[in-house]
Amino acid sequence: MKRVLIFSLLPWFAYAQESMEVIEVIGRDTSRIMLPAEDQTEGLFGLSQRMKDIPRAATIINEDLMRAANIETLHDIARFAPNSYGAAGFGNPSLPTLRGQLGELFQLGMRRQAGNNGLGIPLSFNAIEGMAVVKGAPPVMLGTTQRVGGFVNLQPKTAKVNQPKTSVEGKWGQWDQYRLQLDHNMVLEQDKQALRISAEYIDEGSFYNYHHHRSDDVLVAYKWQPDSDTTFDISLEYYDVAWTDNAGFNRPTQNLIDHNLYITGQGVQPNGSTVPGAGAIISPSGEIRIDRSNTLTDPLDSNTAETTLLHAKLQHWFSDDMVLVNRSYYQYLSREGINQNSFVEIIDAAHTFENRTELHLDQKTVLGVSLRINDVLGYSQFTTEADNPIDLSGPLSNRRIPLTPAQQARLIELRPGVFVSPGAQYDITGDGVGDFNISDTTDSTSYQWGLFAQHKMNLTTKWSLTAGARADYYDVSAADPLPPVGEIAKSDSHTQWLTAASLALQYEWHDDLTWYATAHQGDSTSNSMAGGTVLNGAGIIDPQNFATENTLYEMGVKYAPANARWYADATLFEQTRSLRNRDGSNSGIVTTGLELQWHYAAEQGYWLTLAAGYFAANWDNSASFQETGQVADAFDNSRPDIIAGTGVGSPGFTSFEVSDQRLQGLPEVQLSMVAGWQITEQWSVGGDVSYTKHYPLDFLQTVFIRDQHLLNLYTRYQFSPQLSVRLNVFNATDQDNWAPVFEGGFFGATLAFPSQPRHVQLSARYTF
Numbered sequence: 009m010k011r012v013l014i015f016s017l018l019p020w021f022a023y024a025q026e027s028m029e030v031i032e033v034i035g036r037d038t039s040r041i042m043l044p045a046e047d048q049t050e051g052l053f054g055l056s057q058r059m060k061d062i063p064r065a066a067t068i069i070n071e072d073l074m075r076a077a078n079i080e081t082l083h084d085i086a087r088f089a090p091n092s093y094g095a096a097g098f099g100n101p102s103l104p105t106l107r108g109q110l111g112e113l114f115q116l117g118m119r120r121q122a123g124n125n126g127l128g129i130p131l132s133f134n135a136i137e138g139m140a141v142v143k144g145a146p147p148v149m150l151g152t153t154q155r156v157g158g159f160v161n162l163q164p165k166t167a168k169v170n171q172p173k174t175s176v177e178g179k180w181g182q183w184d185q186y187r188l189q190l191d192h193n194m195v196l197e198q199d200k201q202a203l204r205i206s207a208e209y210i211d212e213g214s215f216y217n218y219h220h221h222r223s224d225d226v227l228v229a230y231k232w233q234p235d236s237d238t239t240f241d242i243s244l245e246y247y248d249v250a251w252t253d254n255a256g257f258n259r260p261t262q263n264l265i266d267h268n269l270y271i272t273g274q275g276v277q278p279n280g281s282t283v284p285g286a287g288a289i290i291s292p293s294g295e296i297r298i299d300r301s302n303t304l305t306d307p308l309d310s311n312t313a314e315t316t317l318l319h320a321k322l323q324h325w326f327s328d329d330m331v332l333v334n335r336s337y338y339q340y341l342s343r344e345g346i347n348q349n350s351f352v353e354i355i356d357a358a359h360t361f362e363n364r365t366e367l368h369l370d371q372k373t374v375l376g377v378s379l380r381i382n383d384v385l386g387y388s389q390f391t392t393e394a395d396n397p398i399d400l401s402g403p404l405s406n407r408r409i410p411l412t413p414a415q416q417a418r419l420i421e422l423r424p425g426v427f428v429s430p431g432a433q434y435d436i437t438g439d440g441v442g443d444f445n446i447s448d449t450t451d452s453t454s455y456q457w458g459l460f461a462q463h464k465m466n467l468t469t470k471w472s473l474t475a476g477a478r479a480d481y482y483d484v485s486a487a488d489p490l491p492p493v494g495e496i497a498k499s500d501s502h503t504q505w506l507t508a509a510s511l512a513l514q515y516e517w518h519d520d521l522t523w524y525a526t527a528h529q530g531d532s533t534s535n536s537m538a539g540g541t542v543l544n545g546a547g548i549i550d551p552q553n554f555a556t557e558n559t560l561y562e563m564g565v566k567y568a569p570a571n572a573r574w575y576a577d578a579t580l581f582e583q584t585r586s587l588r589n590r591d592g593s594n595s596g597i598v599t600t601g602l603e604l605q606w607h608y609a610a611e612q613g614y615w616l617t618l619a620a621g622y623f624a625a626n627w628d629n630s631a632s633f634q635e636t637g638q639v640a641d642a643f644d645n646s647r648p649d650i651i652a653g654t655g656v657g658s659p660g661f662t663s664f665e666v667s668d669q670r671l672q673g674l675p676e677v678q679l680s681m682v683a684g685w686q687i688t689e690q691w692s693v694g695g696d697v698s699y700t701k702h703y704p705l706d707f708l709q710t711v712f713i714r715d716q717h718l719l720n721l722y723t724r725y726q727f728s729p730q731l732s733v734r735l736n737v738f739n740a741t742d743q744d745n746w747a748p749v750f751e752g753g754f755f756g757a758t759l760a761f762p763s764q765p766r767h768v769q770l771s772a773r774y775t776f
Contacts, residue, residue, distance in 0.1 A: 041076065041615050041684065043607045044068040044088070045568050045575030049140045051117035052161055053147050054462075055331060055368055060568040063474060063512035063524040065090075065143040065579040065603055067619075074138065077682050077696055078722070078736055078769075082113075082131060085160065087682050087696045089141040090603035090621030092158075093675055095748040096761035099219065099254030100130045106143055106158030107599050108625040108674045109585060110751050114146070114161040116319050118337035118362050119153060119380075121538055129313040129343060134189060134208035135227040135245045138163035143603070144560040144583065145508070145530050148460040148476035149366065151378060152506045154535050156558045156585045157599075164319060166241050167202035167231035168193050174776055181769035184213035204229040215764045216254055218305040223249035237325040245317045253311055253347060255304035256749045256761035258395045261639055261651060262711050263295065265746055265760065270298035271650055274406055275397025275642065275658070284349070284409050287657035288397035292647040300744065300762040302400055306348040306407050313343040313355075331368040337361070341538060349398075350409040352389040352428050353448075358538035359383045364458075372464040380456040384540030385489060387428040389419060390590075391445035395635070395758050396642040396658035418445045420490045431488030432498035432547045444492070446545060448536040451489035457481045474512040481505055482533070486541045486549055498547035504554045506531035520569045528560040534588045556594055558585040574608040587752050589633050596628035597671060613686030621678045625671040632669065636757040637662035638710045659758070664707055672709070672756045673748035677701035695721035695740075705748060706756035716745045718763070734771045742766040 047070045048056045059066055067089040069079065077087050082104045086092045094105025104111040113120045113131075140163070145156035153159075172195045179187040191206040205228055212221040229243035263269040272295070275288030320336040343355040364378035392415055399406050411419070411427055419427040429447035436443050462476035487499035508530030515523040534553040536542045544550045564579035580602055586594040601623025609615035636642060636658040643653030677700070684694030697719045705711045719741050724734040739745075745763035749755050 041072045041609060042070055043573065043575065043609050043615065044070065044073070044617070045607055046573075047138070049142075049161070050163070051333070051335070052140065052142065052149065054374060055333075055371065058568070059575065059577070060522055060566045062142075063514055063526045064147075065562065065564060065577070065581070067141040067605065068138070069141065070138045073617075073682070074133075074136075076684050076694060078720070080133060082160065085139070085141055086678070086698060087680050088617060088619060090605060090619040091143070091601060091623050091678060092141065092621075093678050093700055095673060095751045096254075096256060097751075098749060099216070099256075099761070100221075100251055102129055102131060103155070104141070104158070104160045105751065106141070107581070107583060107601065107623055108671060109157030109587070109597070109599075110155050111157050112146060112153045112155045112159040114150065114159055115317070116164055116321060116335065116337075117150060117161060118319065118335055118364070119146075119150065120162075120317070121315070121339050121341050121358060121360055129315070129341075130221060130223070130249055130251050132208060132210075132223060132225040132247050132249070134206055134225040135164050135243070136162045137165045143579075143581070144526075144562060145528050145532070145558055148462055148478035148508055148510060149364075149374060149376065151380065151456070151458050151460075151478065152480045152508055152531055152533065154533050154539075154588075156530070156532050156560075157583065164243055164245075165191075165204060165206055165227060165229055166243070167204040167229045169195060169197075169199050169202040169231055169233055171195070175773060177771070177773045179769055179771045181212075182767040183215050184211075185769070186211045200233055202231045204231075214252070215767070216252075216301050216303045216305060218307040218309075219252040219254055219303070221249070221251045223247065223251075239323045240321070242320040243318070247315050247317075248313075250312045252305055252309060253345065253351075254761070255395060256759050257298070258304055258398055258400065258759055259639060259642060260705060260711055260757070260760035264298075265705070265711060265713060268297050268300060268744060269295050270401065271295050271643070272399055272401045274399040274402060275394075277397075278657070284394035284397040284407075285392070286394060286659055286661070288394060288642075289655055289657050290397065290399075290643045290653075292643055292650045292653070295650050296401060298401065300765070303762065304395065304398065304400060304407065304759070306404060309347045311343075311345045311347075313341065315339060315341045329370045333366040333368065335362075335364045335366075337363075343538075346426060348408040349395070350389065350392040350411060352387065352426060353537060354388070354422070354426075354428070355384065355386040355538050357383075357385050358540070360539065374460075374462045376458075376460050378456075378458040378460075380458070381454070382456075382539045383453045384538045385451045386537050386540060387422055387449045387490065388447040388537060389428040389445070390447050391429065394659050395755075396639070418443065420444075420492065422490065428490065430490050430492060431486075432491070432543045433545045434492055434495050434498075436492060436495065442545060448540070448542050449488070449490060450486055450536060450540040450542045452484065452486035452541040454482060454484040454539075454541060470516050472514045472516075474510075474514070476508075476510045478508045478530075479505055480507075482554065484541050484549060486543050488543065498543060500543060500548045502541075502549040502551065502554065504551070506533070506555055520567060522566050523564075524566070525563040526560065527562075530558055531555040532558055532586070534586065534594055552594060556586045559583065573610070574606070576606045577604070579603040584628060589752070590754055593631075595630035595632060597625060597630070598628040599623055599625045613692075614684065616681065616683045619678075619680045622676055623674075624676060625674055626668045627666075627671060629666055629668060631666050632664040632707050633754060634662050634664070634707055634756050634758075635659045635754055637664075638706060638708050639757045640710065641757070669707065670704065670709075672704050672707050672753040673751070675700040675703040675713075690726045691724070693721075693723045695719065704756075705760060707753060708757075711757070713746045713748075713760070716743065717741070718743060718745060730776055731774050732772070734773075736769040736771070737766065738769065739764060739766045
C-alpha cells in the first residue's frame with residue numbers, strides 16, 4: 009500500500025536584497041505572502057528589476073504564489089498571467105501559450121530545449137521555485153528564437169549559504185496519483201558555501217483510460233560566495249519520464265461539445281479498408297453519450313524521455329557600476345515516442361550548449377556576446393495518422409494503424425517494425441515524382457553567435473529611453489541520416505544574419521506611476537523537433553525558415569504605490585509573427601489586444617490577484633491548414649438526422665485560401681482570479697476561478713467551444729511550525745469543459761480535449 013505525505017502550502021519568505029540582486033532567503037512569515045510586484049526578475053532586461061520598471065507586460069509567479077495556486081504545469085500560469093490560455097498539448101503541455109502562440113521556455117535566462125510545435129515532454133517543477141511570464145519576443149539579451157508571442161523564464165532552486173533546511177512533501181490524488189519530494193539544503197561553510205539536493209518521484213494514474221505519468225527528477229545545486237563581490241552557482245538536473253500522449257476525442261461535433269454525444273461508426277477508406285486512413289468516410293451508426301474518460305489513447309503506446317541539464321552562473325561586482333555575469337547551459341535530451349496510430353518521433357540525441365557573457369555598466373548599459381550550439385539527430389513519421397475514422401466506442405483495434413506494404417515502401421525501416429520518414433525526398437523510380445513521405449527526420453547542427461547591446465538614457469528627470477540591438481550569425485547544416493538503400497544522403501548548409509532591435513520610452517509620472525511604450529522588431533527561425541533544422545522537398549534548407557520577421561508594439565501603465573501592498577497595470581499591444589505549419593511552411597498571424605492585472609494583499613491576512621485579457625488573433629493575409637476542412641467532411645449523409653455529412657472524407661488535408669480570418673482555437677476574452685485568506689494562525693483557505701469566452705474550434709467556425717469557467721478551491725491547516733496539511737478540490741463545480749488539442753488550429757475539425765471532472769488531492773508538508 010502506497011503511503012504518501014504531501015505538499016502544502018504557503019511557507020512565505022521575505023527576501024533580502026543587496027545592490028538590486030536577490031541574494032538569499034533569510035526568514036519566514038506565515039502571515040504574509042510576497043506579491044508579484046514585491047519580487048524582481050533577474051537576467052532578462054538587466055541585472056534585476058521590479059515589474060513596475062520593466063517596459064513590457066510581465067507577471068512574476070514566485071514561490072509563494074506557486075504554492076498557493078498549486079502550479080504543476082505550464083497551463084497553470086493562466087491563473088495569473090493575462091492572455092495565456094493554451095491548447096491541451098496532447099495532455100502534456102511542454103511550452104507555454106502567450107497571446108495565442110506557443111511561447112519559449114527559458115531557465116535562468118537561457119533557452120531550454122522544447123518540443124516540436126509544443127509536442128515535447130512533460131515538465132517537472134522539482135527544480136523550480138519561481139518564474140517570470142513576459143509577453144512579446146525575448147529581449148536582446150536572450151537572443152533570437154523561434155516563438156515570439158512571449159516566454160516563461162524559470163527560476164531554478166539554488167543553494168542557500170545561511171539557511172540549513174529540509175522539507176518533505178507528498179501528494180495523493182484520485183485515480184492513484186502519488187507524488188513525493190525531498191528538498192535538503194546543507195550549509196557547508198557559513199555565508200560561503202552550500203549544497204542543495206531536491207528529488208521528486210511521481211507515479212500517477214489518470215481519469216483518462218490507459219493514461220499514466222511516471223517520472224524521477226533529481227537536482228543537485230552548489231553555491232560558492234568567496235567574498236561579498238562574487239557568487240558562483242552551478243546545478244545539475246536529471247529527469248527521466250514515461251507518459252501517455254492523449255489526443256482527447258475525435259469527431260468534435262457541436263453535440264459532442266454541448267452534450268457529450270458521440271457519433272459512432274468506423275470509417276472506411278476508398279479501397280474498402282476499415283483501417284484508419286486518408287479519405288475515409290464514416291456512415292453514422294448512431295449517437296451515444298460517451299464517457300469523458302474514453303479518450304484517444306492506447307495501452308500499447310510508448311513515450312519516454314531522459315534529459316540532463318547543467319546550469320552555471322558566475323557573477324562578479326568589480327564596483328558598484330561594473331558587474332560581469334557569465335552564464336553557461338548544457339542540455340542532453342533523448343526521446344522515444346511510438347504510438348499505435350503510426351505516429352513516431354524519436355530523438356536519438358539532442359545536445360544544446362550556450363554560453364553568454366554580460367557586462368553591466370552603471371546599471372544602465374549591458375554589452376554581451378553569446379554562443380549557442382544545437383545538435384540534433386532525430387526521426388519522425390506523422391504522414392499516415394488518421395484520427396476521425398476511429399470509432400472510440402469500438403474495440404482498441406479500431407485505433408491502430410498497421411502500415412500496408414505500399415505505405416512501408418514510402419518510408420524507411422529504422423529498426424524492425426518501426427518505420428520513419430527519410431530526411432529528404434528521393435525519386436528512385438525516375439518518373440520525376442518523389443517516392444517517399446517526408447516528416448521531420450534530421451541530422452542537423454546549428455551555431456549561433458550573438459552580439460548585443462542595450463542602453464538606458466535619462467532624457468529628463470521624468471523621461472527615459474532604452475534602446476537595444478542584437479545580431480546573431482547562424483551557421484546551420486543538415487543531412488538525411490537515413491537515406492534509401494543505394495541513394496546518396498542529401499545534405500545542405502545555410503548561413504545568415506538575424507537581427508533584432510527594440511526601443512522603450514518610459515515616463516515616470518511620479519514615484520508610483522510609470523507610463524511606457526515599446527517597439528520591437530526582429531527576426532526569428534522556424535525549427536523542427538528539439539530545435540533541429542530539416543531539409544525540404546528539394547533537399548535543401550529552406551531560406552524562408554530564417555529571418556521570419558516579427559514585430560511588437562506595446563504601450564502601458566504601471567502603478568505600484570509605495571505605502572500600500574497592491575499593484576496594477578494595463579497594456580495595449582499589437583504583434584505580428586509566423587506559425588510553422590505541419591508541412592514546414594509558415595503562415596503570418598497578427599494579434600491585437602488589451603491586458604489588465606491587479607495584485608493586492610491586506611495586513612488582515614487575505615490577498616487577491618486579478619487578471620483580464622482581450623485579444624483578436626487573425627491570419628495575416630496568409631493561408632491556413634487543417635487536417636480536415638470541417639467535421640462534417642468525415643461523414644456521409646446517410647443519417648441526416650444525426651449529421652449532414654458532406655462525404656469528402658477525413659483526413660482530407662485541407663488548405664484554405666489566403667485570408668484575414670479569425671484564428672481558430674483561441675478565446676478572445678479571458679478572466680481569472682486567485683485569492684487566499686488566513687482565517688487564523690493555523691487555518692487558511694483560498695482558490696482560483698477562471699473564465700473564457702466562447703470561440704470557434706475550426707477555421708470555418710462550424711463548431712464552437714462555449715463560454716467556460718473553472719473553479720478550484722483549497723483549505724490548509726498548520727498543525728505545528730513544521731507540519732501542514734492541505735486539501736485541494738479541482739473543478740469544484742464539475743464543469744464539462746473543453747480545449748483544443750494542439751496549437752495553430754491544424755486539428756480544429758479533428759480533435760477536442762475534455763477536462764477532468766471534479767476531483768480532490770490531499771497534501772502534506774513537513775519542514776525541519
